[in-house]
Amino acid sequence: MLYALEPADGSTRWTVETVDVRAEDPHYESEELVPSPFRPETVAVANGTVYAALEGATFIDERDGEQYESTFTCGFGAVDAETGDREWGVAFTPDHAGGDTTAPITANEAFVNVNLTGGDGNFRLSTAAGSGDYRERSVRAGTETTFVQNHWDMDGLLTVRDHENGNHWSVRSGVHAWMAPIVIGNTLITDHFDTVPDHVEADYPERSFVAFDIADGSERWVLDFDEEFPNSEYGRPIAADKTTLYIPSAEGLVALRASDSGPREDESDNEDDEENTEDNNENDDEGELDNEDGGEDGKDDDDRSDCECEAKDGDSEDAGSDGLSADEKDAGNESNREDRDDGSGDGSNAVDDESNSNNVSSEVSEDDEMPGFTGGAGLLGGAATLEWLRRKAGTDNSIGVDESAE
Template sequence: MNSRPRGPPNEDWPSHRGDPGHARYIADGHEFSGGELEAAWSLEGAGAGTVAVADETVYTPTDDGVVALDATDGTVVWENTEVDASDPSVAGESVYLSGTEVVALDRSDGSVRWETEFDPEEEIVWQTVAYGGVYAVADGTLYALEADDGSVRWKKESITAASYGNEEDEYEFVAATAAANGVIYSVTGAGPIALEPETGTEVWQEGTYISSSDYTNAIYATSAAVGYDVSGSPEVPLHDAQTGESVDIGYGEIAFGEEIHVGGGDNGYGGDSIRGDEYSWGLDVMYTYGQAVISGETVFVYFTRDGGPPDPEWRDYDEELVALNKYDGSEKWTLSKDDTPVGRIRAISGETIYVDHDGELVALRDESSGDDQPDEGDENDDTDGENDEGDGSDDSGENDDTDGGNGEQNGSDESGGNNDTDGGNGEGDGSDGGNDQQDGDDDSDTVGDDGDDGASADGNDSDAGTGNGGMEDTGNESNAENETDTGNDTDDTVPGFTTGAGLLGGAFGLEWLRRKAGVDDSTSANDQSE
């Protein structure tokens, strides 16, 4: 048996759809003030893709390949244009992605460490990284791969079950995987199943017949529940994560944690208790969709319209990023696309919300924190006038770069690789973030756009096709004039490294800078909630 690399970093969003559970759930996240959210940076051509964030680095597919970005200012750490894959998961020294194959890239430079040779008939929905392994379903077979070299730990081509009291039969796997509670979850033609990660031994299997026309593509898990998408149906069956017993029915674009699940479809959007009826709320948003992230006591969701009358009186939200109380659905704040560069949520990490704004990946930060950029009274941030990255890693704000060298305080070393290449701590098995069928993400999430959560042939993220997201705490909004210093973030010898594609890149970035300059000519952070 190969040595076990450490699991995903103990961060908010180390994998597509959050954590290995893919439920788009953060137990204790940052409380954002909507009026203070501003764009810190953007990257053109990366908005539709799923996102993972670890050790102050953002990993995401783009129109041209896969990139690693400095989370502080969006500068490119490395770029690999040879790999066509999505749904990144970070663990140990690698970032794992899936598409036609599962591939592991070196986190320091983006080079390929290993790649499978399944040659599947259909794209792999997504991979789950946990317990020192990489778990994926290809052509009906569930594979457990060693994370360090891609060798097969075990595989299961089918299970034997008697669904609904019928005679025993063989059932292939019909959904991707999720990890939580020390087990691996998937779905077969006989229903959801939990397996021991080291051996593939069955822990439980719930006999719920799934016809060939109802094949699922993704599954989501937390410590409380397991949910999976059913093609052609807005319903998301929820089962007890420990026993497999059916507990409730959720609806499209689902996100859930320990107590509450939220989601919706043509007829409304709301939240309900996973067990019992303690919590139940709904919004007047028929034909309005949005894949949420549940973070702490808040539901963050970007709502968009699809169908229905053009201007119905009962439409509460359209093209707005909304923060709701998860217990009763009451509004905390809302931001319109007309005023702020909001869009489908790709990730939430620390004090940053990553969104897809018209095809650009935009990092939104709460400027009220005050420590992201130098205060007016801060002195000697760059005493020598040289290239201080200024990412906020020095709380004192003093002498960030006093030696005239590269003030590289943003998580990437001079060689262009990540300073922390071991992926951080924690197995992170519990939930890689919620159902990443990502709603409109860039990948092929069959039940939800894989971009955000898993790859799916139908392109409707498990959430029925809206965007997913995540947050990343990068520490500060970069100073448009002095902070980019792309020349120091990476060494020119790093394969695939490109410059000029990070800080406020693209048409939106330029326009945003012009608008900001018109409001305040200073280089300090300003609230902008137009």
């Protein structure tokens, strides 16, 4: 039952129990109209009309002198919002429509857009008569105004349609590889995971993530994992925010994070230091202190390399082999800049720091056998880095984005 209530006092303005629906199927020839009840789901209101989901109906089809009973398990109807008068109704076979709506029905002046868990997935209907403008398999992603769809029978075609202005764009892969896109802001991130036959040349790496501008389809970045990506369930992400994409795998939870685009300020300073070969003495003094410690610092450094997240994030005071915290390094970099302004300073500190940092990063990857990857741009712009978040079996505590598993 569909109810319309007065907003002032909640009294009932009108009720509608069923809408007469026609069969929306090219193989069905009857013009018969059959009443269909409403489904208890969210409706859309536009153009003075209420658009709602229906239960479907059973039709008797007469072909070649025989009668065939066809059950249409899902439908959609339009009712005048002011009077409750029925405008139109359509019903679909289970092959094309079924299950529940995965997002609220939306509508504008020209189209009604619905998305279902079964059948073809996505439907775009004319607001005038409910005729199908297109029916395509959907991956159930999008925004308030766009739907993201894949086409299993069209060589890996991925399509984004804006149902407000009618604009759309598509991208092909050559194989059925687009799995579960996620929309973050104005960026569409989709996994491209498939075993490509030898005779097929895919347009994107076999195991990769690709980011597109959702408005125009321009490619933002491609992150290629080759065989080193963890064994996940078809690479399908389970959640995302503006900086991180979370993916389940046999090894645990994997986080694909966005870092800043371009070099960090201290990295830029290091490049300048290498060119000018300055600040030599400070590094030499630190080397003498390390030697006086009898090599104990070296052992500590080895122990520290076992902590993957501290070394990667730079949050630990012992992140580098020189024993400096991140704040102390920043202060040192500031001092280096002042030295360069004076024309003073002496040398190779930047080179050694960079070497030490690389050694720590290398040790982390080798010890944990979980290498990091860096792409040309981030989730929304910037560098994309694969980091690893792990949960031990039997624990109920989730691991935070910036925390490591014990």
